[in-house]
Amino acid sequence: MSITRHDNPPRDPDPDNAYAPVVGRLEQWLPEEAAPHRHRRHQLMCAANGVIHVTTDLGEWVLPATRAIWVSSGTEHATQVKRPTHTRVLYIDPDAYDMPKEGYCLVVAMTPLMREVMTACAGFPWDYAENTPQSRLARVLIDQVTALDHSPVDLPFPTDPRATRLAKILRSDPANRLPLEVLAKQVGASPRTIERLFSHEAGMSFGNWRHRQRLLTAMEYLAYGESVTNVALNVGYESASSFVAAFKAVFGSTPARYFKSAT
Template structure:
């Protein structure tokens, strides 16, 4: 990972209300870590995978992710990515209450504000134009829509083993009974654990995984027909309908 812009090595130590930098990532894995400040990341190129102990999020271009201060998280990349990253003082500004992490729709105004705030020097005063623009950005974040691209993970070892098995083959059609047996448990146990630990039935969780994988493939420019086939849909129209049910718009609209 390399820093493209920024006046300091450690954004947590910067005195300004909100500071930022452009970061360039190569394929790989950034180990679990935390920041003393809130983070707001907006991928301008590529796709970021952000994970905590209990959940995973995917960040395609045109969306931003909020990471609350002191949230232990990791980042994974399959291909190179470029992102604007902001670090926000948790006790200096009124920040939106979005839980530990959440992916947000980035309106043109929010995108422009993120880009602008990323370029600020890291020592501007509280009563400056920069501080006022930072506050405008936070005000805008409380108004934008939230995108359901998280994948909650079970904590029980049996259910987590099943989840990891399905993640290796999201388009597979093996029934739960067989997957559970391969992982030394039962379908009934898996269903119970998924319902209690993720809030989703196993079937709903599996469908969400497929659509999140589909979202990632689309973000890399894979044609809809190819995506549908790779994640287990018999037709493109079936995939588009499921995508619209989950994300509220068609794939074309999502990335517009």
């Protein structure tokens, strides 16, 4: 990941070995994908603008500026931005707070308080002591992570090669409206097999997975300022109204309200 720093270099360049329980960085990420990696510490990251993609073995998370993601310690993950994006990235000592420690990702809604607390924590020195204003604000951060709404902005991946090929087809063309019978034939499987694979490996029916894929692609376009009407058509909906209804059913609010929730 190409990075431009906006803060002073920390005393310890490795956040996993920092003294303070919560340390962070304010960065600009240039368009690139970072190879899979893991940290001893938990991570909490969000975009100030644009979209961050986070991928693990279990699936992909799409994060507009209204959402942050908690990646628990030891979780292998890759990150990607497709346009220059200002980010806040925090690293949390897994021994300091009672949070899940492995194989766990959690997306939380960003409120104005959460955004300001993340920004403040990212600017702390990396050696602040206990029982200081910095340590108390770090505790507020953890309380916010556990209290805020969790959002279904993940896309679980199937693992069978046939289902994986089909998922790749739809991810490259979210407006694809071919029926399952045709798509299954393209990957050498029956419709019943595809349904079974998505249900068992992705935890949802093929239809629901396809629906989620369209909406997450739409979320990225909306985050970059595309109109609702254009986005709806680009991801395969017949009208803006049908898209807005589908978006609200999954994410709990209209696109306009969803992207204003952190302002």
